Amino acid sequence: MPRNIWLLIIGMAINVTGASFIWPLNTIYMHNELGESLAFAGVILMLNQGFAIVGNLIGGSLFDRWGGYKTILTGSSIAVVAATLLAFFHTITAYTLLLIVMGFGSGITRPAMFAMAGSVWPEGGRRAFNSIYVAQNLGVALGASIGGFVAAFSFGYIFIANAAIYILFFIYVFLTYKNMDTNTHTGYAGVKALNTKIKDKTAFRALLILSVGFFMCWIGYVQWQTTIASYTQDLGIPINQYSLLWTINGFLIVASQPILKIVTKKIEDPRKHIYIGNTIFILSFIVVLYAQSFTMFAVAMVILTIGEMLVWPAIPTLANQLAPKGRTGFYQGFINSVSTAGHMIGPLLGGFIVDQYHIEILFYILIGLFIIPYWTTYRYNKGLPAEKELHTS
Template sequence: MPRALWLLIIGMIVNVTGSSFLWPLNTIYIHDHLGKSLSVAGIVLMLNSGASVIGNLYGGSLFDKIGGYKSIILGISITLAALIGLTFWHGWPAYIIFQIIIGFGTGIIFPSMYAMAGSVWKEGGRKAFNAIYVAQNLGVAVGAALGGIVAAYSFQLIFLANTIMYIIFLLIAVFGYKGILGKSGKQAAIDIETPAIKNRKNLQALMILCTGYLLCWVAYVQWQTTIASYTQEIHISLTQYSLLWSINGALIVIGQPLLNGVLKHLTASLKIQMIIGIGIFIVSFLVAGKAEAFSGFLVAMIILTVGEMFIWPAVPTVAFDLAPKGREGFYQGIVNSTATGGRMLGPLLGGMLVDLFSMSILFIVLLGLFIIAILTTLLYDHRLKVQKQVRLNEV
């Protein structure tokens, strides 16, 4: 891998480690320390995710205009300013205001990180995005584990630790990213040679693919919300539930390189890779739907993790392939905002289905969402193939 990609990987680990100090503990802090209801905590998290969606789209467009370096510095600066404020003022309503700003700032960062990864190692294809994906999950595992330790001493130290990690990330970006992808957005725009009609069809293909991607995230996030609550009802301890996510992170870090080797030998297309992943998701939720003890959920989580290793890195790879020159950031912004949107809508949909009906109905609906996701994945590039065949016939 190129040196520039290693710098991006290290930056992503530090970035997500910092974020992961706080996000798993947000609900606990709002409810237990600020004395607000779980409904209010949910609204705060939804506002944070909504701001992140806006940040994703803005950050992606910004990458195309001013380049990755300036975009990432801006995103880090906004986030760091909010974190410094949160370190000193973490009462109510300051907490909600800073969470919205943090969501927007971090949202700007991610599309640029993915777009830069694809640009610095174009010949690597999916491997560049796999590397960023693994780095992201390593950051989640390390940050969540350290966050629990720090919170045990003092919850206030969580805000300081998060701030320190972002200062380190800022230093990595300032001294490491300036030379990466030196061309400006204007230079990239001049290079555009693709007809407007093809660009529009590429964007339509991405939107169709992201429809299924959104549905997969709506289902996936149930593991953090409705399924988490359900495990408590059937007397699975919080320690056991937390262990499921530790296993998830460890499997991704260890298993993704092994999976890359398997996919390389199978020469599987990205479309087949995604469909296999969704199929594995279906098996995972079938197992979870029947689980009545920790062992059942453990098996379901292992299966789920294998599925996400197939899907999550593949979608940004497809987006990078579809993106015209000078629009790579915008396309990555769409992908990241879709994932964030799924994380925002999933808890609401899942909670309503469980409250109005039952967990069984929720699992049936989720299986239906996966079937729709398979269809959108099968069909997303249909018009592009037709267009290509027409051009070949004309020649």
């Protein structure tokens, strides 16, 4: 991989490590330390994700106008200010406002990282986006594990460590990313002169169709972090064993890359990755439907992880291929906002179904929802101009 991709990988891992310090502990802190209800905590986390969606869209558009360097610095500076203030102010009002601001700043940064990966290594195709995906998961694993260790001493240390990581990321970007914009950024002003409005409208319609299937995948996937987590507790599975499931997830994503590289070389079309990965998603939920022990949930998690390794990098790859010249950032911002929306809506939908009916009904509904991505993946690029047809790489 090019040197610039490695710089992006390191940066993404640092950034996500900081975010993962505090994210898994938000509900515990608001409920146990600040004395707020779980419902209140859920609303605040939903607002955090809602403002992250706004940040995704703004960050993608800023990339098209400013390039990745200025956009990432802008998003990270917002997150740094919020994280630093959070290290000193812990009242519920301050916590709520600063958590929302952090979500907004981080939302600006994420699509710019993906768009920059596609820009600095266009010939890499799926590999460019897969490298950022792996870096994200490495950051989640590091942040969650280190954060839990630090929180055992004091929650106050968590906020200090979180701020320190965000400051480190800002300095890292400032020192290493500036030259990446050279010869990789067209700028939206140049696009207007190219008269690509019709192409953009047609391509964006294709992106919308593709996004519907992506959203359905996230609605199902996020249940593992919410309703399925609660379900394992009802079955008497200890919380440390449930946490181990995510350790398995992170380990497989990193360790399986050599095997995944062989598979994606033989099957290059990202659409086929979605078809295969989506089928694997369905299989994982069929296993969960009958799971009663940790071993069965572990098997289901292994299956789910194989599916996500195929699907998650394929979607931004296709979005990058669809994007008209100079609109890469906006398309990455939009597709990132869809995944964030899945994080926001999925827990509410899953919780409502489980409360009103039974978790088995939720699993049947989710299996039904996973039928939709087959159609959207097949349909999204029908009718596109020849120059916008999918080119695998």
